[in-house]
Amino acid sequence: MPWDTFFKDKIQKIFSEKHLIIDIGGGLRIDSLRNNRKEDKHNWILPFVSNVDYKILDKVPDFNPDIVGDIHSLPLADNSVDAVICIAVLEHVEDPKKAMEEIHRVLKPGGYAFIYAPFLFYYHPEKGYYGDFYRFTNEGMLYLARQFSSSELCAVRGPIATAMNLLPFFSKRTRMFDYLDRWLRPHSKQVSGYNMFCVK
16 A cells, blocks of 8 residues: 555665664554564564664653653754654644654754654544544644655545544454545545655
């Protein structure tokens, strides 16, 4: 699917071209030592990890992150980070505008940011850890990234797969609907969310 290709291309670019990479929330789910390994679908990233300084940042110490800190006030110096990965975090923070400003602040000039945020997506807070505050259109995503020198968006799912993903029975079986979307509504804005790649 196009969003899988976009994800793989941009993550590989980050791990090939940058050194200090901060994964806010540990969304890549690739490190069992830091208690966030959930899926094997990103195993292809593992060979890249040994060549970079990959750190996980989370707001609580419960999952053994390298850095404990709040995305609204990152405990990192200005212009100090090569790349930031922020997958499925912005919907859970009280002030996503401030969070994006912080990501921009800590990145070096020419630094990369990979962001995923949902649009038409089911409610998914985690009691005791985070709420579920926001959803983002394509215009909203680009507005949040307005400080960056460039931003590239890729929609995740089309309208049919998005609708099916909202239904409990179908939520893990959307792949067959992805192919229908590619034929019937290839440029719809009724999507599950957006992958975004930004350059400072």
